[in-house]
Amino acid sequence: MTTFKSVALIPAAGMGKRMGASINKQYLLLDGLPIVARTISVFERSPLIDSIYLVVPEEEIPYCMEHVVKACGFRKIAAIVPGGKERQNSVMNGLKAIGKIAADDDVVVIHDGVRPLVTEEILKESIAVARVQDGALVAVPAKDTIKIVANGIVVDTPSRDTLWQAQTPQAFRFSVIHKAHLSAEADGFMGTDDASLIERSGGKICIVPGDYRNIKITTPEDLILAGAFLANTGKGY
Secondary structure (H helix, E strand, C coil): CCCCEEEEEECCCCCHHHCCCCCCCCCECCCEEHHHHHHHHHHHHHCCCCCCEEEEEEEHHHHHHHHHHHHHCCCCCEEEEECCCCCHHHHHHHHHHCCCCCCCCCEEECCCCCCCCCHHHHHHHHHHHHCCCEEEEEEEEEECCCHHHHHHHEECCCHHHEEEEEEEEEEEEHHHHHHHHHHEEEHHHHHHHHHHHHHHHCCEEEEEECCCCCCCCCCHHHHHHHHHHHHHHCCCC
């Protein structure tokens, strides 16, 4: 029986300007722990994940090592990788580091560092789908009506039945996502997420049903909402 590894790649190199805090949003406390630590904890606990690569701004690596990795006793962190100018560049830096140990069929699970409420069930399904498809995209159906706007004027209202809100994780076999990133880098293409880099070459991305609680913490209101979700469950995710 062929074995494969599952590696988590967690980009947490954003500056979080919309949060309006004095420190980057990934280090703000959520129920007593930095947000990024709560995110890492999900992958640390999961028997499905063999190792974790964390991507943060280069100047924050010592702080992150001391106040997150060592403070929380994380053992699966294989490397803290310096981030790039944009999220896509940061993910590519992480893939380069993973490439030193990864086989082509190993699964890379890419997950936002400030999305701490992902569940074990979502991880399991994402990895399973990535094994047989070009990629797995966790998403939820759009609740609100979406308008297409140009110069402040509504030009179209697409059917809500076809609209899904992308979340993370997004999971791929290493060879597939690495090739897609190399191609995007060579062409100077910047996508809105990792799945879009595969979509542009005709790859098929399969939806994994997500969870509306699997929010990305971007604003102060998101932090309050995430705290309420944690309090409601009585435990971390």
